Amino acid sequence: MSRGEVSEARYDVRVLHDQRVPTRDGIHLSADVYLGIGAGPTPTIVQWTPYESTRERFISWGAWFAKRGFSAVVFDVRGRYESEGEFVAWELDGPDAQDSLDWVAAQSWSNGRLGTWGRSYGGVVQWQLINAGGHPNLQCVAPQVIHDDYYADGYFTGGAFQLALTLGAGALWTSAMALITGPNASDLILNDRILNHLPLIELDEVTIGRKVDYWRLWWEHQDNDEYWQQFVHRPERVNVPIFQQGGWFDPYCGSHLRKFAAIGDRVPSRVMIGPWSHEEEVESFKGDVDMGPQSVTVIREHELTFYDRYLKDMGNDWESRSPAELFVMGDNEWRGENEWPLARTVYTPWYLHSGGRANTMQGDGTLSMDAPGSEPTDHYSYDPADPVPTVGGVNSVLTMTQGAQRPVLPGPRDQRVLERRDDVLCYTSAVLEEDLEVNGPIEMVLYAASSALDTDFIVRLVDVHPNGKAIFVTEGILRARYRNGLDHQELLTPGEPAEFKIRVYATAMVFKRGHQLRLDVTSSSFPRFSRNLNTGEDVGRGTRMEVAHQTVLHSSVYPSHIVLPVIPR
Numbered sequence: 001m002s003r004g005e006v007s008e009a010r011y012d013v014r015v016l017h018d019q020r021v022p023t024r025d026g027i028h029l030s031a032d033v034y035l036g037i038g039a040g041p042t043p044t045i046v047q048w049t050p051y052e053s054t055r056e057r058f059i060s061w062g063a064w065f066a067k068r069g070f071s072a073v074v075f076d077v078r079g080r081y082e083s084e085g086e087f088v089a090w091e092l093d094g095p096d097a098q099d100s101l102d103w104v105a106a107q108s109w110s111n112g113r114l115g116t117w118g119r120s121y122g123g124v125v126q127w128q129l130i131n132a133g134g135h136p137n138l139q140c141v142a143p144q145v146i147h148d149d150y151y152a153d154g155y156f157t158g159g160a161f162q163l164a165l166t167l168g169a170g171a172l173w174t175s176a177m178a179l180i181t182g183p184n185a186s187d188l189i190l191n192d193r194i195l196n197h198l199p200l201i202e203l204d205e206v207t208i209g210r211k212v213d214y215w216r217l218w219w220e221h222q223d224n225d226e227y228w229q230q231f232v233h234r235p236e237r238v239n240v241p242i243f244q245q246g247g248w249f250d251p252y253c254g255s256h257l258r259k260f261a262a263i264g265d266r267v268p269s270r271v272m273i274g275p276w277s278h279e280e281e282v283e284s285f286k287g288d289v290d291m292g293p294q295s296v297t298v299i300r301e302h303e304l305t306f307y308d309r310y311l312k313d314m315g316n317d318w319e320s321r322s323p324a325e326l327f328v329m330g331d332n333e334w335r336g337e338n339e340w341p342l343a344r345t346v347y348t349p350w351y352l353h354s355g356g357r358a359n360t361m362q363g364d365g366t367l368s369m370d371a372p373g374s375e376p377t378d379h380y381s382y383d384p385a386d387p388v389p390t391v392g393g394v395n396s397v398l399t400m401t402q403g404a405q406r407p408v409l410p411g412p413r414d415q416r417v418l419e420r421r422d423d424v425l426c427y428t429s430a431v432l433e434e435d436l437e438v439n440g441p442i443e444m445v446l447y448a449a450s451s452a453l454d455t456d457f458i459v460r461l462v463d464v465h466p467n468g469k470a471i472f473v474t475e476g477i478l479r480a481r482y483r484n485g486l487d488h489q490e491l492l493t494p495g496e497p498a499e500f501k502i503r504v505y506a507t508a509m510v511f512k513r514g515h516q517l518r519l520d521v522t523s524s525s526f527p528r529f530s531r532n533l534n535t536g537e538d539v540g541r542g543t544r545m546e547v548a549h550q551t552v553l554h555s556s557v558y559p560s561h562i563v564l565p566v567i568p569r
Contacts, residue, residue: 004314004315004316004317005308005314005315005316006304006305006308006314006316007068007069007070007304007307007308007312007314008068009064009067009068010036010067010068010069011036011037011038011039011066011067011068011069012036012037012038012067013034013035013036013037013062013063013066013067014034014035014037015032015033015034015035015062016032016033016035017032017054018030018031018032018082019031019032019033021075021099021100021103022099022103023078023085023095023096023099024095024099027078027083027084027085028083028084029075029076029077029078029083029084029096029099029100030053030075030076030081030082030083031053031073031074031075031076031100031103032053032054032058032059032062032073032074033062033071033072033073033107033109034062034063034065034066034071034072034073034074035066035071035109036066036067036068036069036070036071039066039069039071041108041109041110041111041112042069042070042071042109042110042111043069043070043071043110043111043113043114043115043139043307043311043312044070044071044072044073044104044105044109044110044111044113044114044115045065045070045071045072045073045114045115045116045117045307045311046072046073046075046100046101046104046114046115046116046117047061047073047074047075047116047117047118047122047125048074048075048076048077048093048096048097048100048118048121048122048125049074049075049076049077049080049118049121049122050076050077050080050087050121051080051121052076052080052081053074053075053076053081053082054081058074061074061117062074064300065304065307068304069312070307070311071104071107071109071110073100073104075100077093077096077121077125078092078093078096088213088214089214090124090128090150090231093124093125093128093129094125094128094129094131094132095132096125097116097125097126097128097129097132097135098129098132098133098135101114101129101135101137101138102135104137105135105137112137113137113139113311114135114137114138114139114311115138115139115140115141115142115307115310115311116129116138116140116141116142116143117142117144117303118142118143118144119144119145119146120144120145120146120278120396121146122143122144122146123143123144123145123146124146126141126142126143127143127146127148127233127234128231129141130233130234130237130238131231131233131234131237133237134237134239134240138240139240139241139310139311140240140241140242140243140306140307140310140311141238141240141241141242141243142242142243142244142245142303142306142307143242143244144244144245144246144299145245145246145247145250145252145278145396146252146255146256147251147252147255148232148233148235148252148255148258148259149224149228149232149233149255150228150231150232151224151228151229151486152224152486152503153251153252153254153255154252155218156222156224156486157251157477157529158476158477158478158479158482158486158502158503159478159479159481159482159486160456160477160478160479160529160530160532161200161529161530161539162251162395162528162529162530163195163200163526163527163528163529163530164190164195164390164395164408164527164528165251165395165396165528166218167190167194167195167203167207168190190408190527193206194206194207195526195527198533198542198543199540199541199542199543200219200530200539200540200541201215201216201219201540201541203215204216219539219540219541222538222539222540223482223486223487223488223489224486224487225487233255233259235259235262235263236262238263238266238267238269239266239267240267240310241267241268241269241306241309241310242263242267242268242269242270243270243271243272243302243303243306244256244259244260244269244270244271244272245271245272245273245274245299245302246271246272246273246274246276247273247274247275247276247277247278248273248274248275248276248327248329248394248474248505248506248507248508249275249276249277249286249287249392249393249394249395249410249411249412250276250277250278250394250395250396250410251394251395251396251505252278252396253273253394253505253506254441254505254506256271256273257271257273257324257340257441257506260323260324260340261339261340261341265323268310268318268319269323270306270318270321270323270324270325271323271324271325271340272299272302272324272325272326273324273325273326273327273508274295274297274327275291275295275327275329275412277395277396277410277411278395278396278410283296284296286411286412287392287409287410287411287412287413287471287472288392288411288412288413288414288469288471289329289411289412289471291327291329291332292332292333294327294332294333294334295327295332305317305318306318321336322336322337322338323337323338323339324336324337324338324339324340325337326340326439326508327508328437328439328508328509328510329412329473329507329508329509329510330435330437330463330509330510330511330512331437331510335508340440341440341441341565342439342440342565342567344567344568345439345440345565345566345567346565346566346567346568347563347564347565347566348369348563348564348565348566349369349371349561349562349563349564350367350368350369350429350517350519350561350562350563350564351367351368351369351370351371351372351554351559351560351561352365352366352367352372352427352519352521352552352554352560352561353365353366353367353368353370353372353375353427353554354366354375354376354378354425354427354554355375355376356375356376356377356378356379357378358378358425358426358427358552359378359379359380359422359423359424359425359426360419360420360421360422360424360426361416361419361420361426361428361470361518363425363426365378365425365426365427365428366427366428366429366430367427367428367429367517367518367519367562368429368430371556371559372554372555372556372559372560373555373556374555374556375554375555377551377552377553377554378425378551378552378554379549379550379551379552380422380423380424380425380522380523380549380550381422381423381547381548381549381550382423382455382456382522382523382524382532382534382547382548382550383423383545383547384524384531384532384533384534384545384546384547385545387524387525387526387531388418388421388423388424388458388522388523388524388525388526389418389525389526390408390525390526390527390528390529391409391413391414391415391417391418391472392409392410392411392412392413392414392415392472393410393411393413393460393472393475393525393528394410394474394475394505395408395410395528396410408527408528411472412463412471412472412473413471413472414469414470414471414472415460415462415470415471415472415520416468416469416470418520418522419462419470419518419520421522423522423523424520424521424522425520425521425522425552426518426519426520427518427519427520427521428464428516428517428518429516429517429518430516431514431515431516432511432512432513432514432515432516432517433513434513434569435510435511435512435513435569436510436511436517436566436569437508437509437510437511437566437567437569438461438473438507438508438509438510438511438564438565438566438567439507439508439509439565439567440506440508440565440567441503441504441506441565442461442474442476442503442504442505442506442507442562442563442564442565443501443502443503443504443562443563444459444476444500444501444502444504444519444561444562444563445499445500445501445502445559445560445561445562445563446459446499446500446501446502446521446552446560447497447498447499447500447552447553447554447558447559447560448497448498448500448550448551448552448553448560449492449494449495449496449497449498449550449551449553450480450492450494450495450534450548450549450550450551451494451495451548451549451550452480452492452494452534452535452536452546452548452549453491453492453494453534453535453536454479454480454481454491454492454532454534454535454536455479455480455492455523455532455534455548455550456477456478456479456480456523456524456529456532457477457478457480457500457502457521457522457523457550458475458476458477458521458522458523458524458525458529459475459476459477459502459504459519459520459521459562460472460473460474460475460519460520460522461473461474461475461504461507461517461518461519461562462517462518462519462520463509463511463515463517463518464515464516464517464518465515466514466515470518473507473509474504474505474506474507474509475504475505475525476502476503476504476505477502477525477529478500478501478502478503479532480492480498480500480532481536483498483499483500483501491536492536497551497553497558504562519562521552523548523550531545532548533545533546534546534547534548
């Protein structure tokens with residue numbers, strides 16, 4: 001299908017650097033403005049960043065849209081770089097964004113029709129703008145790769161602290177060092193000395209040499225309480241067209257899909273989820289897998305069609321496209337859908353089985369649709385002094401760990417190096433006789449016991465190729481003290497079986513004929529997640545470690561299983 005009318009690159013560009021923009025409390029934000037020479041008053045696209053508005057990525061973004069007849073504005077958020085005030089993550093982003101748009105709409109180079117854009121923290125600001133009531137000149141929004149639940153998706157996933165992400169982001173927000181030194185910054189921030197340091201609450205001083213108020217504040221709110229809830233995104237408040245974009249290997253893809261479902265058809269709403277992590281990827285190889293030429297998509301061209309339609313009223317095909325555009329891995333193709341989760345989904349339990357020796361990929365663990373009967377339990381020991389390392393996965397840390405001593409690389413990577421460990425249980429299906437599509441939200445119901453008062457359980461879904469490669473598909477984690485709700489803690493009774501309902505990241509994957517499904521169960525993924533020290537002590541202040549002896553049950557009384565969203569083929 002033809003895209004229809006499209007804004008062509010026809011203007012030279014001029015820049016207005018460090019424009020001073022007042023806010024309601026008297027501080028001034030800094031804005032860089034990109035204008036097409038001779039374009040006249042134009043629609044304007046605005047974004048906000050804590051990562052320095054004069055970085056090359058923001059300059060190229062502003063120039064690209066200015067050449068095509070838009071004004072483009074990049075703000076440093078409050079307290080960052082040329083903007084005045086004190087940076088405190090999220091708290092004043094909504095009101096500051098409203099004040100920013102007041103100023104933009106009043107400028108002679110803007111025609112008053114405003115749209116927003118932004119990835120990661122730039123998506124945060126757009127949602128806080130929506131939460132604050134939006135703006136009368138706002139015509140459309142495009143938040144990308146960003147969470148909606150700051151606690152459960154952003155920082156304490158399943159109650160487990162996202163160490164590498166949160167430490168790296170916190171350092172980036174607080175210190176210009178990370179941007180000035182480039183690739184070397186990762187090694188300064190994410191090295192073994194820092195990542196292994198305890199207690200966790202001291203990591204601000206260990207990393208950049210001083211206390212950071214918001215870092216300390218987070219450790220005073222380890223439960224999903226009113227502090228976190230005040231920032232949760234409110235999709236019911238969206239009243240303009242919205243285009244969301246995420247990736248299956250970014251931890252925020254589920255956030256975009258849930259918000260897409262909540263918005264429904266109240267406003268023109270479209271979501272696009274590709275085989276990406278947190279960064280835009282321009283190669284077909286994702287991790288250890290070639291996803292094919294269709295996986296290489298120029299997101300900006302989609303954005304241009306969106307802004308042409310809603311800022312310029314141009315005739316194009318945007319509103320005839322499928323509301324949900326999902327890249328289905330395995331088939332390696334884009335598929336248009338009308339809703340999410342898909343209406344034709346058949347939620348299918350796959351059960352864990354073994355003869356009591358499921359340790360390693362050479363063990364006797366199996367996975368099938370047959371419910372278990374009377375079966376022996378599986379056992380392993382988790383030692384926080386020797387955690388299972390992070391290899392691939394659903395994470396957004398790549399930006400901050402390239403060149404680090406301990407890089408945390410996302411994506412579909414071979415898990416066999418982990419599956420050789422005795423503290424990883426592996427449950428593998430029979431060889432598939434036909435393709436199996438898993439597409440949607442996933443839940444693991446695990447019955448387990450521990451010798452510890454608190455511990456973690458992590459599950460990973462793996463695609464086993466005929467040549468033996470074990471490629472990561474998706475994962476989930478739950479900290480045991482939060483098994484009955486993320487808003488309060490309940491320690492375990494050592495040795496007593498408990499039910500753990502683990503939210504697994506959504507995916508869209510076709511397990512091909514001749515492949516096998518595998519489910520790995522373990523208790524750590526370091527440094528993506530902080531180590532559970534197994535003592536039940538305060539997570540931010542604990543320093544003492546204990547080895548946890550874990551028992552996984554799979555029987556008619558305790559039928560451990562993963563519920564897969566199967567799509568009929």
